[in-house]
Amino acid sequence: MSKFDVIVIGAGVLGVSTCYHLKTNFPEKRVLLIDKMPAAGQGNTSKSAACFRNFYYSSTNFLLSDASINFYFHVQNDLGYDLGLKKVGYLFLFSDSQYKEISRVLKKMNQMEVETRTYERSDLEERLEIETDLSADEEAQIMKLENVDKGVLNVKAGYLSSDALIRFFEEGFKRLNGETLYNTRAERLILESEVRIGIPQEPLVWQDKRIIGVSTNRGDFYAEKLVVTAGTWSNTLLDPVGIDSHVKPKKRQVFVVKATNDKLKHLIHTKGFSEENCLPIIIPPNSFFFLKPMTEENGFWIVYPNYLGVPFELLDDPQPHENYFVYGLRPVLTRYFPQFTGTRVFNMWAGQRECSTQDQLPYVFEEAGVVSVNGAHGRGVKQADSIGRIAAGLCAEQDYVELYSGIEFRVRDLGVAERNVEREGFII
């Protein structure tokens, strides 16, 4: 019976990052990564918009994101590994009342030295050719859309290639003799008594017990610690042994619109917001979606992560619905950006994210030999490096780990019993 020190279940971005940091920091550990797909990063990571920013109200979100971004730039600039990083910036469009409301967020951001630039309404009109005054637009009034009063640009923000990030972590893990086994579906966690006494009903209620392995379609595998980074599928492994992941899956959709007319082409290449000289990622006032420029594809991604009424449900193959674009997103988008009038969906897909509904922050905790690493709340790519370090530290029973920013992070802060996080107060 082959026994590992750690088996990591799920080769999404959190899984490969955990593996990379396990082997980097503890090269003597024998680590196996398994996934049901034929390769790493083929689940919901592949459907992510892969945007990043360091502008959050929650200091926990800031720490996890900011340090990960620093690491990604280190990988691309110092190690010469192209992650497709584009620091295009993240532009929040605010109404007057919204801007007043977030003043405490901005103040806190300033204290944390998050670089922002504020744009006045007239400046935004000129640069983006957007409608900022919707007060005479009858349909916009029915839709309760607010005027744009200010824009706040988060400078340390943009997007990267989630494929490249997965490859970087996975290659590093393999180079350090990490083992992978794909096309391997984890079917159940194996719970056993710590001391077996040879009774058929084991483990009995009075026996100390722990998870010692995982049953898969390719046999049983055993390890000192089992790490569950199965994202939205984690509950299918953890619920049957009575461990709560604290997260629930929800669908998110991405719609691709091509820059088919001159105005859209002009918009995507808007200059002056960043050195990339293209449109920043944009969130309209009070919005439930954001617009991501994809210059390399000559188009835009419109990402629609959440709204009330989207069920919590596990979907193996979530489907996008064009109606959400036609009736839901486009009517709002075109009020602010008339350039999108008449646009059609060129491509679309749907994934799922694991919602951490108590505080919108990840859960990394150990129970009975299982380390659960879940609930990045749609920020898996943004925070993968930090979360991977914390998960690896927990596997090695460390109390603190150093994030790439140099900050010492208390591992149990992301746990359950001693949880100590700042709930995200800037929900846009």
Next chain:
Amino acid sequence: MSKFDVIVIGAGVLGVSTCYHLKTNFPEKRVLLIDKMPAAGQGNTSKSAACFRNFYYSSTNFLLSDASINFYFHVQNDLGYDLGLKKVGYLFLFSDSQYKEISRVLKKMNQMEVETRTYERSDLEERLEIETDLSADEEAQIMKLENVDKGVLNVKAGYLSSDALIRFFEEGFKRLNGETLYNTRAERLILESEVRIGIPQEPLVWQDKRIIGVSTNRGDFYAEKLVVTAGTWSNTLLDPVGIDSHVKPKKRQVFVVKATNDKLKHLIHTKGFSEENCLPIIIPPNSFFFLKPMTEENGFWIVYPNYLGVPFELLDDPQPHENYFVYGLRPVLTRYFPQFTGTRVFNMWAGQRECSTQDQLPYVFEEAGVVSVNGAHGRGVKQADSIGRIAAGLCAEQDYVELYSGIEFRVRDLGVAERNVEREGFII
């Protein structure tokens, strides 16, 4: 279309208590209580052990329980409504190391003026005829059972009739013209846009929306607020609209053993622990079950609420398994209480409790017109009066409610966004 102020879904103990306090405090509100069963209290409340105590580490658990107990004694003693209350006490048997560990709990209990009495080992041996020294018992050593060193009796503790409690709340609710509709299964919550504009795809993503009613097998019912007190079934209503109840269902089992021999008859009528002059409820050291005396049935209930490996899963008709008694509970029980040697299960049943896995405390919060009242974590009967007051206060948009103990309780303390509870640290 008949419209209510409040519809309460689920006539378990939390549902009827919420209804009672709604009509008591806000008699002008039109309140409807629905349940899929033919009567109130036929779900998991009917399978509860209905014990109570005020000995907790968490000050939140103490406040909710202590005030409810006061109310139940008021109902029975002042209002003359027999709730079957028996203040038999709750006796924790501790090992030496366990007793040292809980010294901080005991100190805190003292400060909160929780009445306890401590018993020495020799005293316990004499009163209960139990084995306290298992060091020479080979099987007990394999089972890692610890010696009993001290006993701590929680005086304000005992049990009541959950049927009587349900009847009290329900009758009070009906007397105040509360309406009930049983045999009525809530099938889904109705989500609608606040302002309808007559498009088939409504509610659209940009529309403000809220839950306005509930579809049942007997038609649709509408209300200003929908209260979900459906216990372990709550997720089947809340998940589809994307609201997280924050609780998960787990099975618990009750085994009944009759006092068939003289030693057991003697044990059940043990004198000196309370005015009831019977055995207190007892928890052995480090145990996962407790023993409840049922003098009126000439027997004992052995209640087995939880252990690692019991899955989180919703069961409409959970089944008990005699093997859990024979291989799991009896071997432990008989080591401490030789009186139970050779006993058999006379009756048994299983229910489910809603686990609140983050902090073991209830969640009472409003989202989009739905008030979710869940997660009593197996303490529904113990805390029903307090939770019902808090839920009724939330329906009426109050910031604070007065518990029966006279203490002002901040309603949002049991919510999600501004949650402020003390996690239970005394898990036995």
